[in-house]
Amino acid sequence: MAVYGKILVAIDLTEEAPQVLEKAKAIRESSGAEVILVHVVEPVGYAYGGDIPMDLTELQEQLDKAAKAQLQSYGTQYGVPEANLIVTVGRPESEIHRLCEELSVNLVIVGSHGRKGFQLLLGSTANGVLHGAICDVLAVRIR
Amino acid sequence: MAVYGKILVAIDLTEEAPQVLEKAKAIRESSGAEVILVHVVEPVGYAYGGDIPMDLTELQEQLDKAAKAQLQSYGTQYGVPEANLIVTVGRPESEIHRLCEELSVNLVIVGSHGRKGFQLLLGSTANGVLHGAICDVLAVRIR
Numbered sequence: 001m002a003v004y005g006k007i008l009v010a011i012d013l014t015e016e017a018p019q020v021l022e023k024a025k026a027i028r029e030s031s032g033a034e035v036i037l038v039h040v041v042e043p044v045g046y047a048y049g050g051d052i053p054m055d056l057t058e059l060q061e062q063l064d065k066a067a068k069a070q071l072q073s074y075g076t077q078y079g080v081p082e083a084n085l086i087v088t089v090g091r092p093e094s095e096i097h098r099l100c101e102e103l104s105v106n107l108v109i110v111g112s113h114g115r116k117g118f119q120l121l122l123g124s125t126a127n128g129v130l131h132g133a134i135c136d137v138l139a140v141r142i143r
Numbered sequence: 144m145a146v147y148g149k150i151l152v153a154i155d156l157t158e159e160a161p162q163v164l165e166k167a168k169a170i171r172e173s174s175g176a177e178v179i180l181v182h183v184v185e186p187v188g189y190a191y192g193g194d195i196p197m198d199l200t201e202l203q204e205q206l207d208k209a210a211k212a213q214l215q216s217y218g219t220q221y222g223v224p225e226a227n228l229i230v231t232v233g234r235p236e237s238e239i240h241r242l243c244e245e246l247s248v249n250l251v252i253v254g255s256h257g258r259k260g261f262q263l264l265l266g267s268t269a270n271g272v273l274h275g276a277i278c279d280v281l282a283v284r285i286r
Contacts, residue, residue, distance in 0.1 A: 003166065003169040003170055003173060023146065023279070026146040027146055030146060030173075030174065031173065112273060112276075112280070126273060127270060127273065127274070130255060130269060130270065130273060130282055131270070133255075133282075133284060134284065135284055136166070136281060136282060136283050136284050137255070137281070137282045137284075138279060138280070138281045138282075139273050139276075139279060139280045139281075139282070140279050141276060141277065141278055141279050141280075
């Protein structure tokens with residue numbers, strides 16, 4: 001796909017990430033595109049509400065650190081240089097859109113479950129990325 | 144993108160179709176993939192309710208005919224053989240999903256406006272295709 005010069009691959013850190021990475025690797029190998037790997041850590045405040053006042057800084061730091069280590073391991077495995085590994089904190093869709101603009105990305109690759117109904121209403125990441133994206137989006141079907 | 148051997152390109156017949164076709168052409172040229180072009184005509188009954196009893200058969204036939212002519216013209220322009228041009232009637236998402244299965248397609252290419260809000264709730268074609276797709280989906284950003 002020499003059509004795209006710069007590809008942003010957005011992964012979660014579940015056991016599904018390698019499926020997206022394998023596809024991205026195949027596309028890079030057939031095209032010579034530059035690949036940037038990104039994982040967006042959601043702020044822990046999103047998950048742990050605001051009901052009980054507590055300091056979440058340490059938990060957030062631990063999550064960030066674990067994400068960085070995991071991303072680095074994927075980077076080594078899939079031949080993505082360290083300078084192209086990004087861990088950022090925020091809403092996945094917004095962060096991915098921001099990075100696309102800032103880094104002049106031509107294509108975003110994300111995983112997609114192809115789920116319907118509730119998942120559609122709640123909004124999957126693939127769906128969120130698709131809407132509002134300034135570049136093309138490739139949704140890799142997770143099996 | 145030698146990653147994908149068989150690509151289904153789903154287009155509407157608006158002035159936006161060439162943007163999707165150009166991208167599909169570039170991908171085919173860099174990969175040698177087989178390209179199938181499809182346009183789904185929505186049944187006129189969907190648009191013209193059921194309030195007034197009238198025979199819509201002729202209108203439907205005219206729409207189908209116009210769609211076939213337009214698709215054929217795109218086929219000539221973008222080098223897609225006639226055997227790979229499909230006009231079908233139904234809901235775009237369902238028809239595209241059905242064709243993917245029946246034709247063992249690896250990748251669907253659709254146009255996407257990247258719109259948010261209402262368009263998301265109402266469901267764009269790109270969104271509908273993404274959810275429930277059995278293969279990868281490339282959403283080409285319409286400009």
